Amino acid sequence: MHLLIQNAEIASEHSIHLTTGDIEVREGKIHRVGPQLPIPAEARVIDGTGKIAMPGLFDAHVHFREPGFENKETIATGSEAAIQGGITGVVMMPNTRPAIDCATVVANVLEIARRTSRIPIYTSGCVTQSRAGKALAGIDGMRRLGVKMLTDDGDTTENPAILLTAMRYATEFGMFFASHCEVPELAGPRALNEGVMSYRLGIQGSPACAEEIIIDRDIRLAHTAGAHIHIQHVSSKLGMETIRWWKNRGDVRVTAEVAPHHLMFCDEDIGDFDTHYKMNPPLRTRDDQQGLLEGLIEGVFDLIATDHAPHTAFEKSQDFVSAPNGITGVETALVSLYDRYIRHGTFGWDLIVKRFSAEPRRLMGLPVAEIAENAAADLILFDPLAETTFTPQFMKSKSINTPFLNQRLCGKVSLVLLGEHILLDSF
């Protein structure tokens, strides 16, 4: 493949300003970047005028449901959905069936990924066997297969003594921990945030302190063990402030992520018991939402991660309390962040490149994708003047449980390029 993208607006994590230039891609590498490059004789030329060129995104929190829940999603459909959203690498969560808690399951998942995915798939591994919180998972075996992130995501590792033991053990191997923070006894039926909205809807709410207590507990455990702790899908402002406090101390390695839906919605958006606004942790108050946005802009959050959590239409059609938690996210994340925030100048493209491409790769110890000469080709083009309608036909995920279903938003991923292959091409 030989390609010349002309006159694109190139985004970088290092500058709020876009640089206008041409990008020549040859044999899976970025050959040259600069203004008005000569047109090579046999190259395909793409007009990038007005389009944003940026490195491929990386999502450090997805549920691709395989093995065990292939009716919701498979690695094949999940990875194609990711490509639709401009994402060229993901980290799977281990709450599959069986759970990804030992070398055998990791090997199986990576083999399926190798056969069925066009983008690299990484997987996290459980902290405890079957995520049951009782005994340590097969950590060393998973490490040998490249697992870096340990998490019982879906639930908190309830017993702090087991988590501390795991931290002391796995930190020796250079692994790190990712925490889903929630005191189960406080979280109740895990339906929505406790507050005015839960009283109004007449549903028992889950108070924000259920999350905040474990955010603090797990950072404290990491502080004791000398471990690296990554806090997943923070939904509360006080949770963000807790992370900021610990970061400011500077004596524990703590990173954190925020999900697009927590940046864009709050419990007031749930409206008519719409289960497409039901996830865990839940949408909290408008004040929380605003606090998370400020935390992202300030840099308290290292990453944006979607927590892509597909469920079938049947499951989501149940009543609000019975329906499972989670919404899909890989297809809608970038377009919705553009539509809601970048377009209005709330933050710039540099934040997206840093928080949704570079930092998640750094977290995973991977090389950062860059639009620079001699870098491996891993880039996307985004058309800010086009629109995307999230119809079931558009979406490649097996599930369509998103609040953006059938909505038309500004912006469109128009090209995804990875190595020797064009994965998405709307030119």
Ligand SMILES: [Zn+2]
């Ligand atoms: Zn979670």
